[in-house]
Amino acid sequence: MNDQQDSERESAGQGDMAAPSIATWFMREVLPLEPILMQFLQRNWRNQSDITDLRQEVYARVWSAAMRERPQFPKRFVLTTARNLIINRLRDEQIVPIEVIADVDALGAVMDAPGADQAVIARDELRRLQDALDQLPPRCREAVVMAHVEGLAGHEIAQRMNISRPTVSVHLAQGLRALTAIMYGEEIARKKSP
């Protein structure tokens, strides 16, 4: 297992150009499902403040399983993992909600349906990216724009904004989180299941 783990684990440094690794697989196949996963979790778990923790746990389990073998049908696998996690957490409670199962079945039908035109999704993302940038705090937005639009490095941003390097780091980290939330946010949620 360790050998496999080593070969599977993508070096965070050179990963971008490597052959499909577990990280690329995760980014291509699993992350785009996030809106569906979140919708599923939100619908089936009462305490909404647990949702991001549940999401993390689902991803961690999917990741571990994919280290051994890549699931053939990622959507079904992710949602089944989520379902099992929820059921295990609920087993102690008296009431077991059948709708958790019902939902996976219903979502299963959505999963096999062809997706919307990719170009439309991409353009929609572009609009959302703009919205996301607009919503960042002004200084944070400034740093992100300098990094991405102007292509400046961290120390150049620090100079231009006349702030310390750690502060630039805080802004950029915040920007990454906000952009990711938008990229994997609710973009598919609006295309509800038929």
Added chain:
Amino acid sequence: MTSEPADTLEARAADWLQRRRYWKDWSPADQADLDTWLDEAPHHAVAYWRLAGGLERTERLQALRPQRTTRVSGMAAALRPILPKLVAAFATVALLGGGALLFVSATKTGTNPQLYSTGVGGHQIITLADGSQIELNTDTTLTADIGPNHRHVKLERGEAFFDIVHDSNRPFIVEADGQRITDLGTQFLARREAGRLEVDLLQGKARVDILGANAKSALLLPGDRAIATTTDVAVTKRAAKKLDAQLGWRRGVIVFDNVTLAEAAAELNRYNQQKIVVVGASTGQLNVNATLPINNVGLFVRSAKTLFDLKIENRGNEILISR
């Protein structure tokens, strides 16, 4: 939760990623540290790669993006008309896909009395000559006699939801098996079962009378539920949530709010030709809380099987569920 909170891990992962992506002093030693952290737990890896994926997508979009940010909104605006169409297309599919057995008929003819009936799994909305609406649930039969001076419905069997247009000169009367509901402008649900009538009042006011030798009556207010037999009538308060669950059939779903498996099966059997038979008292006592499409016996059975680890036997007309 065995791992650290997602929020903490995401903050840590964001710090790693920004250091690697935006700074020129990223060293092999830093890389080794990052690799170590990523290997510590799958939770670390997924938090990091989720952000890396978000970043990659952002950058891919930038490649698509016009040079000046201001033009982005212009482009988005140009594309905007496509989106409602897309949404509309999905909405249409949703309607067709979810399409149950719902027929809407506007019957405004004056011939009296009119007979209305649904089969097992049926669902029909009728509009009467006075504008009142009656929504018939599964396996329901009623006659409606609407005249210039009277409005009279006989609930022969089953269950119906009444939405009545008030008319002080013509009280709306629903009769069942020796019980009578006199409506004073309101919405209510009436369900007739062997020898008794259940009435749930949603809006307005109504009176329930027991006819004949044991004459009794009760006045209902919103949220009240009356159970009338041929000899007695009892009124209780009903939580809005319970009532909403009971009206799930109007939306094509069946809502089990903390009932036993036996009760759930009996309820589902009202709507489907293929009947579920729960074998064994202990099996029947299992607790169910669910919202299901009203006509999907298979889904119910599969769910029960998976959740409670039960055995299923399909015998054509019947499906047996047992331990």
